Amino acid sequence: MPLKNTAANYGTIAKWLHWGTALLFLGAYVSVYYRQWFTAPCDANGCPTNNWNALQLHLSIGISIGVIVLLRILWRLYNRPPTPEPGTRLEHLAIKTGHYALYAIMILAPLTGYMGTGINTDFFFLFEVPKFESTPLSSTLLSALNTPAEQFEKVVDFIHKDILGRWLIWILIAGHTTAALYHHFIKKDRTLQKMTTGK
Ligand code: HEM
Ligand code: HEM
Structure with missing residues (x-):
């Protein structure tokens, strides 16, 4: 199977990037909702271990998606998708x-x-990735926006959880998956095969 896309199919690298990312999205959702629904909340004494580990897993998976998407965009620019x-x-x-x-x-x-x-x-419990607040970009951005850190975090957090996490991502992924299944089972074209077996 060729590494690069051909006119007929996605190549091995695009497939790994695609399905790897899909799996990581699943992991991001499972970890964050496991934390919210199945672990005791944090209190003044700190967070229970399973709560904290699930949160750290969510952060690690999320950051991985952020890195992988950059590689994916570079690969996409260098490599045209199939016809x-x-x-x-x-x-x-x-x-x-x-x-x-x-x-x-x-x-x-x-x-x-x-x-x-x-x-x-605590990136997959291996090494620390500093929070945004302690990066030089944060102070530059906050002074450009003339906004206190707390206010900025509140707005960005709202976009992350209430707009993207709870709604937009679900809608887009559900629409995308339904379209793939529609092409495969109803239109009976090669859309899904291009991203899977290539047959
Ligand atoms: C594609 C990547 C990501 C996805 C799909 C995602 C999705 C979500 C979802 C669905 C929630 C729960 C929303 C709710 O309360 O209903 C959430 C919460 C959260 N996310 Fe993400 N997230 C991603 C990346 C990240 C990253 C990179 C970080 C930080 C490094 C992060 C930090 C958080 C935090 C702190 C919460 C609140 C956790 C809680 O209240 O239990 N997320 N995210
Ligand atoms: C079960 C879940 C999924 C299925 C069945 C699926 C299926 C597919 C298929 C068949 C294609 C090829 C479409 C075409 O050639 O027209 C595709 C492309 C794509 N998928 Fe998915 N996908 C899934 C999950 C995801 C997720 C979670 C994401 C990211 C959030 C994603 C992002 C993309 C993108 C960006 C493309 C376009 C690739 C390109 O040409 O640059 N997919 N997907």
């Missing part, structure tokens, strides 16, 4: 827009998560 399946101009436009929107959330979700979190990340 689209036959369809109307409107269908092709909808597919393109959907894919750009997915790239946008792969950037915005990690970015807002990172910028809105006031703790360091």
